[in-house]
Amino acid sequence: MPLILALDEGTTSARAALYDEQGRRIAMESEPIPCRYPRPGWVEQDAREIWGAQLGSARRVLASAGEAASSLAAIGLTNQRETAIVWERRTGEPVAPAIVWQCRRTADYCAALAASGAAAKIAERTGLVIDAYFSASKIRWILDHVPDAPRRARDGELLFGNVDTWLVWKLTDGAAHVTDPSNASRTMLMDLSAGEWDEELLALFDIPRAMLPRIVPSSGAAGVAVGEHLGAEIPVAGIAGDQQAALAGQACFRPGLSKNTYGTGCFALLHTGARRPVSRNRLLATRAASLDATAQYAVEGAVFIAGAAIQWLRDKLGLIAAAAESEALAASAGSTGGVYFVPAFVGLGAPHWDQNARGLLTGITQSTGRPEIVRAALESIAYQTRELVEAMEADSGERLTELRADGGASANNFLMQFQADILGRPIVRPADIETTALGAAYLAGLAVGVWTSASELEQFWRAERIFEPRLSEDRRESLYAGWRRAVARCR
Numbered sequence: 392m393p394l395i396l397a398l399d400e401g402t403t404s405a406r407a408a409l410y411d412e413q414g415r416r417i418a419m420e421s422e423p424i425p426c427r428y429p430r431p432g433w434v435e436q437d438a439r440e441i442w443g444a445q446l447g448s449a450r451r452v453l454a455s456a457g458e459a460a461s462s463l464a465a466i467g468l469t470n471q472r473e474t475a476i477v478w479e480r481r482t483g484e485p486v487a488p489a490i491v492w493q494c495r496r497t498a499d500y501c502a503a504l505a506a507s508g509a510a511a512k513i514a515e516r517t518g519l520v521i522d523a524y525f526s527a528s529k530i531r532w533i534l535d536h537v538p539d540a541p542r543r544a545r546d547g548e549l550l551f552g553n554v555d556t557w558l559v560w561k562l563t564d565g566a567a568h569v570t571d572p573s574n575a576s577r578t579m580l581m582d583l584s585a586g587e588w589d590e591e592l593l594a595l596f597d598i599p600r601a602m603l604p605r606i607v608p609s610s611g612a613a614g615v616a617v618g619e620h621l622g623a624e625i626p627v628a629g630i631a632g633d634q635q636a637a638l639a640g641q642a643c644f645r646p647g648l649s650k651n652t653y654g655t656g657c658f659a660l661l662h663t664g665a666r667r668p669v670s671r672n673r674l675l676a677t678r679a680a681s682l683d684a685t686a687q688y689a690v691e692g693a694v695f696i697a698g699a700a701i702q703w704l705r706d707k708l709g710l711i712a713a714a715a716e717s718e719a720l721a722a723s724a725g726s727t728g729g730v731y732f733v734p735a736f737v738g739l740g741a742p743h744w745d746q747n748a749r750g751l752l753t754g755i756t757q758s759t760g761r762p763e764i765v766r767a768a769l770e771s772i773a774y775q776t777r778e779l780v781e782a783m784e785a786d787s788g789e790r791l792t793e794l795r796a797d798g799g800a801s802a803n804n805f806l807m808q809f810q811a812d813i814l815g816r817p818i819v820r821p822a823d824i825e826t827t828a829l830g831a832a833y834l835a836g837l838a839v840g841v842w843t844s845a846s847e848l849e850q851f852w853r854a855e856r857i858f859e860p861r862l863s864e865d866r867r868e869s870l871y872a873g874w875r876r877a878v879a880r881c882r
């Protein structure tokens with residue numbers, strides 16, 4: 392029976408999962424990836440460690456399932472997006488640390504770019520809002536700080552890639568320097584409608600065309616992993632950025648379907664089909680992972696800090712020993728008693744896009760304790776999601792009937808119930824919340840003929856639990872009004 396290997400390279404870990412023909416996960420392994428914070432607001436990883444963790448988890452998942460590489464029909468790859476890596480074509484050695492998507496080192500550069508009046512053109516061309524989040528300014532930073540890099544890049548000695556490109560290049564031993572439209576649409580260098588690198592944007596950021604990868608379909612032959620890595624040659628047949636892969640893994644293949652992933656950040660995506668969305672509410676227009684060669688789009692709202700707020704309670708405040716403890720503690724509080732926590736640790740993403748906002752805890756009284764603070768942190772994830780959903784609905788003129796949830800923090804029942812309450816809509820949690828890896832497997836399996844259509848994949852999707860809203864409208868709106876006041880204060 393042919394198996395699909397999904398490689399899911401996230402911000403905190405590299406995972407590898409095996410799927411059978413029924414889309415069932417039969418094994419999963421992961422290895423952590425260290426993050427470094429050399430200065431406030433800077434976030435780096437070592438590209439060699441990313442590759443090592445990804446290869447290690449892939450080998451381990453085959454071993455733990457007792458499978459040989461020869462039983463693999465294809466590899467599907469999904470990755471943390473926007474993170475920028477530049478390496479030497481000849482040696483495969485990175486010339487600088489990977490600049491991670493959360494890194495704020497180019498915030499001033501981006502502010503100057505916005506002040507120069509480039510925002511309208513960039514939005515029209517790329518669907519994006521000027522922000523240090525996207526790859527272009529990070530590539531610029533590397534070119535400006537590595538000796539002789541601009542010349543070497545022009546001469547084709549240096550290559551750029553997001554993490555997908557880097558991993559495919561490593562897997563194929565340098566034979567394939569490629570990316571897919573869902574990743575390329577996050578660089579700020581791609582013409583979103585054309586699906587090609589844009590010469591004017593390359594000139595604006597002064598980035599040589601020669602260092603960029605070729606854009607290939609999300610589902611299709613991208614290269615062949617050489618035999619030395621896993622024990623057999625395997626086609627790499629699917630590539631998508633993590634959020635677009637999760638949209639596919641949630642079987643959201645048609646316009647109007649949406650999901651929200653509760654991980655380090657929160658990412659809500661609404662599929663808009665072949666229609667390129669234009670946001671009037673500061674959301675992003677992006678490429679969905681298309682199942683064929685046609686262009687498919689999504690509108691996206693990105694919140695930078697969601698589950699990361701829970702990590703902060705655990706690692707910096709020591710209020711909890713493990714993320715999962717937050718559920719019972721929050722439920723024990725009954726309410727926050729008017730406490731709001733705005734986790735604007737790295738500014739605010741959509742729909743505010745405020746690089747200078749910082750975190751805030753308001754409404755504290757003598758009765759505020761651990762449960763209230765932990766509850767306020769979880770509630771902040773749900774409030775931020777409501778802001779995204781409202782912006783999406785205002786953009787599309789349509790009301791979402793339900794929201795599909797996934798990601799690590801979607802395991803938290805308190806959070807899911809509060810989300811349903813504060814949104815006033817049901818939240819549907821699927822049986823498999825590892826939708827990112829699943830989506831990558833779908834893209835690869837479709838390309839090699841393990842599956843043949845979206846409708847076949849839609850049948851694999853199953854709800855595990857539906858959280859129905861229980862709060863009265865008055866209570867919901869008064870809680871949300873308090874959140875809006877807190878956000879206004881942190882800006």
Ligand code: ADP
Nearest residue numbers: 401403654655698699702714715798799800803
């Ligand atoms: P990523 O893919 O972004 O690395 P995951 O989807 O693995 O993230 O989710 C991990 C995040 O979810 C962490 O920030 C963690 O704090 C949070 N998290 C995990 N489990 C829970 C839980 N039960 N309750 C709340 N947050 C959780």
